[in-house]
Amino acid sequence: MSKKHLVVADTQVKPNHDLSYMSAIGEYIAHKKPDVIVHIGDHFDMESLSSYDKGKKSFEGRRVVDDLKAGHEGMRLMMEPIWRVQENQRKAKKKAYNPEMIFCLGNHESRADRFANDNPEFTGFLGTAQLNLEQYGWSVYPFLKPAVIDGINYVHYLANPFTGKPYGGNALMQLKTVGCSYVVGHKQLLDVCLRPTLDGKMQIGIINGACYPFDEDYKGHQGNNHFRGLTMLHEVEDGFGLPSFVSLDFIMDKYGKSA
Numbered sequence: 001m002s003k004k005h006l007v008v009a010d011t012q013v014k015p016n017h018d019l020s021y022m023s024a025i026g027e028y029i030a031h032k033k034p035d036v037i038v039h040i041g042d043h044f045d046m047e048s049l050s051s052y053d054k055g056k057k058s059f060e061g062r063r064v065v066d067d068l069k070a071g072h073e074g075m076r077l078m079m080e081p082i083w084r085v086q087e088n089q090r091k092a093k094k095k096a097y098n099p100e101m102i103f104c105l106g107n108h109e110s111r112a113d114r115f116a117n118d119n120p121e122f123t124g125f126l127g128t129a130q131l132n133l134e135q136y137g138w139s140v141y142p143f144l145k146p147a148v149i150d151g152i153n154y155v156h157y158l159a160n161p162f163t164g165k166p167y168g169g170n171a172l173m174q175l176k177t178v179g180c181s182y183v184v185g186h187k188q189l190l191d192v193c194l195r196p197t198l199d200g201k202m203q204i205g206i207i208n209g210a211c212y213p214f215d216e217d218y219k220g221h222q223g224n225n226h227f228r229g230l231t232m233l234h235e236v237e238d239g240f241g242l243p244s245f246v247s248l249d250f251i252m253d254k255y256g257k258s259a
Protein backbone atom coordinates (compact mmCIF):
# COMPACT_ATOMS: atom_id res chain seq x y z
CA MET A 1 0.00 0.00 0.00
CA SER A 2 1.28 3.48 -0.82
CA LYS A 3 2.30 5.78 2.02
CA LYS A 4 2.28 9.46 2.89
CA HIS A 5 5.70 10.96 3.67
CA LEU A 6 6.16 14.34 5.36
CA VAL A 7 9.52 16.06 5.01
CA VAL A 8 10.35 18.61 7.69
CA ALA A 9 12.87 20.98 6.15
CA ASP A 10 15.71 22.64 8.07
CA THR A 11 14.18 24.08 11.26
CA GLN A 12 17.43 25.79 12.42
CA VAL A 13 16.47 26.20 16.08
CA LYS A 14 18.67 28.62 17.99
CA PRO A 15 18.52 30.56 21.28
CA ASN A 16 16.69 33.87 21.68
CA HIS A 17 14.06 33.14 19.02
CA ASP A 18 10.36 32.51 19.42
CA LEU A 19 9.99 28.74 18.96
CA SER A 20 6.21 28.72 18.58
CA TYR A 21 6.72 27.70 14.93
CA MET A 22 7.91 24.31 16.19
CA SER A 23 4.62 23.80 18.08
CA ALA A 24 2.67 24.76 14.94
CA ILE A 25 4.63 22.22 12.85
CA GLY A 26 3.87 19.58 15.49
CA GLU A 27 0.15 20.40 15.42
CA TYR A 28 0.19 20.14 11.62
CA ILE A 29 1.83 16.71 11.82
CA ALA A 30 -0.63 15.56 14.51
CA HIS A 31 -3.50 16.65 12.23
CA LYS A 32 -2.18 15.14 8.96
CA LYS A 33 -0.71 11.96 10.49
CA PRO A 34 1.76 11.02 7.75
CA ASP A 35 2.98 7.40 7.73
CA VAL A 36 6.60 8.56 7.55
CA ILE A 37 8.16 11.74 8.99
CA VAL A 38 11.59 12.69 7.71
CA HIS A 39 13.48 15.57 9.29
CA ILE A 40 16.01 16.51 6.64
CA GLY A 41 18.56 17.92 9.11
CA ASP A 42 19.83 21.25 10.51
CA HIS A 43 17.37 21.25 13.39
CA PHE A 44 20.06 22.17 15.93
CA ASP A 45 21.57 25.34 14.50
CA MET A 46 24.66 25.09 16.79
CA GLU A 47 25.66 28.68 16.04
CA SER A 48 28.26 28.59 18.85
CA LEU A 49 30.30 26.06 16.86
CA SER A 50 30.20 27.90 13.53
CA SER A 51 33.77 28.17 12.27
CA TYR A 52 32.53 30.62 9.64
CA ASP A 53 31.29 33.14 12.25
CA LYS A 54 34.11 32.77 14.80
CA GLY A 55 35.77 36.10 15.59
CA LYS A 56 32.93 38.16 14.12
CA LYS A 57 30.87 40.59 16.19
CA SER A 58 27.78 38.41 15.73
CA PHE A 59 29.59 35.53 17.43
CA GLU A 60 29.74 37.27 20.84
CA GLY A 61 27.71 35.62 23.59
CA ARG A 62 27.10 32.33 21.82
CA ARG A 63 27.14 29.28 24.09
CA VAL A 64 27.01 25.57 23.29
CA VAL A 65 24.77 24.95 26.30
CA ASP A 66 22.22 27.49 25.02
CA ASP A 67 22.27 25.94 21.54
CA LEU A 68 21.60 22.49 22.98
CA LYS A 69 18.83 23.77 25.26
CA ALA A 70 17.09 25.57 22.37
CA GLY A 71 17.36 22.56 20.04
CA HIS A 72 15.88 20.18 22.59
CA GLU A 73 13.15 22.65 23.50
CA GLY A 74 12.24 23.05 19.81
CA MET A 75 12.14 19.28 19.34
CA ARG A 76 9.97 18.83 22.43
CA LEU A 77 7.55 21.51 21.18
CA MET A 78 7.24 19.73 17.82
CA MET A 79 6.75 16.29 19.36
CA GLU A 80 4.25 17.24 22.08
CA PRO A 81 1.16 17.44 19.80
CA ILE A 82 2.07 14.01 18.37
CA TRP A 83 2.54 12.55 21.86
CA ARG A 84 -0.80 14.08 22.88
CA VAL A 85 -2.62 12.38 19.99
CA GLN A 86 -0.95 9.06 20.83
CA GLU A 87 -1.87 9.38 24.51
CA ASN A 88 -5.51 10.17 23.69
CA GLN A 89 -5.71 7.18 21.33
CA ARG A 90 -4.23 4.92 24.00
CA LYS A 91 -6.74 6.19 26.57
CA ALA A 92 -9.57 5.54 24.10
CA LYS A 93 -8.07 2.06 23.50
CA LYS A 94 -7.63 2.89 19.80
CA LYS A 95 -4.64 1.91 17.71
CA ALA A 96 -2.07 4.63 18.42
CA TYR A 97 -0.62 6.72 15.60
CA ASN A 98 2.90 5.38 15.18
CA PRO A 99 4.78 7.01 12.28
CA GLU A 100 8.17 5.86 11.04
CA MET A 101 10.53 8.70 12.02
CA ILE A 102 13.79 9.35 10.20
CA PHE A 103 16.28 12.10 11.08
CA CYS A 104 19.01 12.87 8.53
CA LEU A 105 21.80 14.73 10.30
CA GLY A 106 22.74 18.07 8.67
CA ASN A 107 25.96 20.03 8.53
CA HIS A 108 24.82 22.15 11.49
CA GLU A 109 24.45 19.10 13.78
CA SER A 110 27.74 17.83 12.40
CA ARG A 111 29.48 20.92 13.78
CA ALA A 112 29.41 19.08 17.13
CA ASP A 113 31.28 16.09 15.64
CA ARG A 114 33.74 18.34 13.89
CA PHE A 115 34.43 20.20 17.14
CA ALA A 116 35.10 16.92 18.99
CA ASN A 117 37.31 15.80 16.14
CA ASP A 118 39.37 18.99 16.41
CA ASN A 119 39.32 18.82 20.23
CA PRO A 120 39.57 15.08 20.98
CA GLU A 121 39.25 15.63 24.74
CA PHE A 122 35.54 16.36 24.08
CA THR A 123 34.94 12.97 22.42
CA GLY A 124 31.96 11.27 24.04
CA PHE A 125 30.90 14.56 25.63
CA LEU A 126 29.95 16.66 22.60
CA GLY A 127 28.84 15.20 19.28
CA THR A 128 25.80 14.16 17.27
CA ALA A 129 25.47 10.97 19.35
CA GLN A 130 25.16 13.11 22.50
CA LEU A 131 22.19 14.97 20.95
CA ASN A 132 20.35 11.71 21.64
CA LEU A 133 17.69 12.31 18.99
CA GLU A 134 16.64 8.70 19.50
CA GLN A 135 14.94 9.75 22.76
CA TYR A 136 12.24 11.44 20.64
CA GLY A 137 11.70 8.34 18.50
CA TRP A 138 13.96 9.23 15.54
CA SER A 139 16.04 6.71 13.64
CA VAL A 140 19.14 8.80 13.02
CA TYR A 141 21.08 8.66 9.74
CA PRO A 142 24.69 9.92 9.64
CA PHE A 143 25.44 13.18 7.83
CA LEU A 144 25.21 12.61 4.04
CA LYS A 145 24.18 8.95 4.27
CA PRO A 146 20.88 8.71 2.33
CA ALA A 147 17.92 7.14 4.09
CA VAL A 148 16.10 5.19 1.39
CA ILE A 149 12.43 4.99 2.33
CA ASP A 150 10.03 3.39 -0.15
CA GLY A 151 12.61 4.03 -2.87
CA ILE A 152 13.05 7.78 -2.14
CA ASN A 153 16.52 8.94 -1.07
CA TYR A 154 16.39 11.38 1.82
CA VAL A 155 19.62 13.16 2.69
CA HIS A 156 20.64 16.65 3.86
CA TYR A 157 22.22 17.40 0.50
CA LEU A 158 23.57 15.50 -2.47
CA ALA A 159 27.34 15.60 -2.56
CA ASN A 160 29.96 15.00 -5.18
CA PRO A 161 31.51 11.69 -4.02
CA PHE A 162 35.00 12.87 -5.04
CA THR A 163 35.00 16.20 -3.21
CA GLY A 164 32.24 15.77 -0.60
CA LYS A 165 30.95 19.21 -1.64
CA PRO A 166 27.24 19.79 -2.34
CA TYR A 167 26.23 19.47 -5.97
CA GLY A 168 25.38 22.79 -7.56
CA GLY A 169 22.64 23.28 -10.11
CA ASN A 170 18.90 23.05 -9.90
CA ALA A 171 16.77 20.08 -8.83
CA LEU A 172 16.54 18.64 -12.37
CA MET A 173 20.30 18.84 -12.95
CA GLN A 174 20.88 17.02 -9.66
CA LEU A 175 18.24 14.39 -10.55
CA LYS A 176 20.01 13.74 -13.85
CA THR A 177 23.31 13.44 -11.99
CA VAL A 178 22.21 10.98 -9.30
CA GLY A 179 19.59 9.16 -11.40
CA CYS A 180 17.19 8.33 -8.57
CA SER A 181 14.41 10.07 -6.66
CA TYR A 182 15.52 12.26 -3.79
CA VAL A 183 14.47 14.94 -1.31
CA VAL A 184 17.13 17.18 0.21
CA GLY A 185 17.31 20.26 2.45
CA HIS A 186 20.20 22.65 3.11
CA LYS A 187 19.58 25.15 0.31
CA GLN A 188 17.04 27.78 1.34
CA LEU A 189 14.67 27.51 -1.57
CA LEU A 190 11.98 25.28 -3.04
CA ASP A 191 12.85 23.55 -6.28
CA VAL A 192 11.03 20.51 -7.64
CA CYS A 193 11.28 18.40 -10.77
CA LEU A 194 9.63 15.27 -12.11
CA ARG A 195 10.76 13.11 -14.98
CA PRO A 196 9.58 9.91 -16.61
CA THR A 197 12.14 7.16 -17.16
CA LEU A 198 12.37 4.72 -20.06
CA ASP A 199 10.84 1.89 -18.03
CA GLY A 200 7.58 3.83 -17.67
CA LYS A 201 8.24 4.87 -14.07
CA MET A 202 8.59 8.37 -12.66
CA GLN A 203 11.33 10.04 -10.63
CA ILE A 204 11.18 13.13 -8.45
CA GLY A 205 13.78 15.53 -7.13
CA ILE A 206 13.01 18.12 -4.45
CA ILE A 207 15.17 20.73 -2.75
CA ASN A 208 13.33 22.17 0.30
CA GLY A 209 15.77 23.63 2.78
CA ALA A 210 14.05 26.06 5.15
CA CYS A 211 11.26 25.90 7.68
CA TYR A 212 11.94 28.71 10.16
CA PRO A 213 10.30 32.14 10.32
CA PHE A 214 13.23 34.39 11.19
CA ASP A 215 15.75 36.09 8.90
CA GLU A 216 19.45 35.34 8.91
CA ASP A 217 21.55 38.53 9.18
CA TYR A 218 24.30 37.15 6.96
CA LYS A 219 21.90 36.67 4.03
CA GLY A 220 20.67 40.22 3.59
CA HIS A 221 17.21 41.19 2.31
CA GLN A 222 17.23 39.29 -0.99
CA GLY A 223 18.80 36.20 0.53
CA ASN A 224 16.08 36.03 3.18
CA ASN A 225 13.30 36.33 0.65
CA HIS A 226 12.79 32.58 0.06
CA PHE A 227 10.26 29.76 0.54
CA ARG A 228 9.82 28.45 4.05
CA GLY A 229 7.71 25.37 4.55
CA LEU A 230 7.29 21.62 4.27
CA THR A 231 6.97 18.94 1.59
CA MET A 232 4.35 16.20 1.66
CA LEU A 233 4.66 13.25 -0.70
CA HIS A 234 1.40 11.39 -1.31
CA GLU A 235 0.92 7.88 -2.69
CA VAL A 236 4.59 7.03 -2.20
CA GLU A 237 5.69 3.71 -3.54
CA ASP A 238 8.50 2.32 -5.64
CA GLY A 239 10.61 5.48 -5.65
CA PHE A 240 7.96 8.04 -6.51
CA GLY A 241 5.35 10.14 -4.76
CA LEU A 242 3.07 13.01 -5.68
CA PRO A 243 4.28 16.22 -4.02
CA SER A 244 2.43 19.01 -2.31
CA PHE A 245 3.90 21.89 -0.37
CA VAL A 246 2.72 23.92 2.59
CA SER A 247 4.19 27.22 3.74
CA LEU A 248 5.23 27.89 7.31
CA ASP A 249 3.04 31.01 7.24
CA PHE A 250 -0.01 28.84 6.50
CA ILE A 251 0.97 26.33 9.20
CA MET A 252 1.45 29.08 11.77
CA ASP A 253 -1.83 30.78 10.82
CA LYS A 254 -3.84 27.58 10.95
CA TYR A 255 -2.08 25.56 13.67
CA GLY A 256 -0.20 28.19 15.72
CA LYS A 257 -1.15 29.15 19.28
CA SER A 258 -2.99 32.28 18.17
CA ALA A 259 -4.96 30.40 15.47
Ligand SMILES: [Fe+2]
Pocket (backbone or CB within 6 Å): 042, 106, 107, 108, 156, 185, 186, 187
Ligand atom coordinates in the same frame (compact mmCIF):
# COMPACT_ATOMS: atom_id res chain seq x y z
FE1 LIG B 1 22.65 22.54 5.89
